Amino acid sequence: MSARRADCIVVGNGVIGMSIAYELARRAPGTSVLIVGPAQRAGAASVAAGAMLNCFGEVTKYTLLSPAGQAKFQLCKDALDAWPDWRAGLAEASGNGELGAGAPTGTTVLLNAKSGHLDDENFAALLSAAAKFDEPHEEIDPEDVVGLRPLAEARPLRAVHLPREGAIDAREVLAALERALAELTVGTVDDQVAGVETSGGRVTGVRLAGGEVLACDSVVLAAGAFSRSLLDVLPPGSVPPVLCGKGIAVETVRQAHPGFQHVVRTPNRSGSCGLHLVPQGDGVEYIGATNLVYSAPAYVQDVGMSEFLVQVAREQLDQRLFFSDVRRWLVGNRPVAVDGYPLIGRTSVAGLTVVAGTYRDGFHCSPEIARLVVDDLLGGASLAEALPHFTPERRPIESLTVEEAVKEFAFHGVSAAIEAGLRLPSHTDTSLFEGHYQAAARGFYDGLEHPVGLAPEIILAIMSDPDAKTLVTDYLVASHRHYGGLS
Ligand SMILES: Cc1cc2nc3c(=O)[nH]c(=O)nc-3n(C[C@H](O)[C@H](O)[C@H](O)COP(=O)(O)OP(=O)(O)OC[C@H]3O[C@@H](n4cnc5c(N)ncnc54)[C@H](O)[C@@H]3O)c2cc1C
Structure with missing residues (x-):
């Protein structure tokens, strides 16, 4: 029996790997593409994400201070512009014309007094960036935010509404990508890759956990927080290692109304993405998300951070969440490079491209990352030119002394x-x-x-x-x- 082979193998079936496989198969119909990853996606970030499509909502006081921060911001901004067309294309390719129909539009960012001066600084940076880049935004009276009823001591002092920044149901997008890949006859392999095979400094294939080798000309390594061991193929110390930002979220079903109409969130705070609530239709609300970084992935939620999440949501957003039913808990591992910036680009192993380290906004950035990676794979603009800061083999980026x-x-x-x-x-x-x-x-x-x-x-x-x-x-x-x- 001859070995299985493809022109390109994508390692990792989260939103990044699937989006790249979809974009490649769509734009280069003659290219054979295989995507490898466990169907269950245990611990994957994409499955647990609230999938806020936020660029300005993510801005902190550091975002625009360094060249790497500016490059990351530009990526997020381009992704914000890309989502409407991306969503429409994916709706058509997957046959799900309703894709994103129930998704909330608009994000309201709240400044309350529950997190010290850090929130003040990040809120000010957000307003300043929105003004600088002509992003539509409006300061509103927190009293006018439908659904908001925090404890008196946690009531917001200010609020800004970003009409272009909403969210999408992550699980719905993953299902649509799966259907689109099937339509485009992209092969899927329900397995784990144990290593990248090379010969003479170039990629020849990937080795599955069971030992089988799949042959190919190029590999896109997009295994999220699980990428670290697969990067062993590159020289020690050449790539910032990927750690796991354990995130816990909960989906609830509203019993005491009215609930929220838009995404509501705080600025990024305390080494995390800020408290947020994403209304998903029919009374379902996604409440996220915690972030503690570890060396190894986590698969279950812990009592301490789960309790913390529910408490802060009830106290800072709406006390009536007390009555909501718990639909399910979600746990995922954000891929975070030690220096905090994405790893996106070709490597010194010919044919090996790495796309990892998207941390807390990889869902939002996925359409733009897919476009740039496929431009590079098809011989268009190179990733080295488009995203020079994020070349995987680099010194750690230092945006702080x-x-x-x-x-x-x-x-x-x-x-x-x-x-x-x-x-x-x-x-x-x-x-x-x-x-x-x-x-x-x-x-x-x-x-x-x-x-x-x-x-x-x-x-x-x-x-x-x-x-x-x-x-x-x-x-x-x-x-x-x-x-x-x-x-
Ligand atoms: C709680 C939480 C909330 C978040 N909220 C947002 C948000 O609101 N907006 C936003 O933009 N981003 C958000 N993020 C971040 C976002 O989810 C990630 O940046 C993005 O999903 C990363 O995608 P990925 O495909 O690289 O990784 P993953 O989604 O983790 O996918 C990696 C895949 O690789 C597979 N895999 C693992 N090992 C192997 C192997 N050896 N071989 C093959 N496959 C393998 C895994 O099973 C998994 O399916 C959130 C993350 C979390 C955890």
């Missing part, structure tokens, strides 16, 4: 403590906590030979997960050796 990272870690720690209900004796203030967090972060950095400014959630991961600490520490040494050379 080490000192800024230490301070930001403390700032986020205090914000998280305030959101969790911190009350202090009146003779002290939060500077006590800031000092504690700063000392902890400095302790980590003092042990490093080649320190790099890292995001707060990565520093927290290092402090709470010994495997994450080893992984990041080893990587920074290997990266320095690979790019800088040890003195």
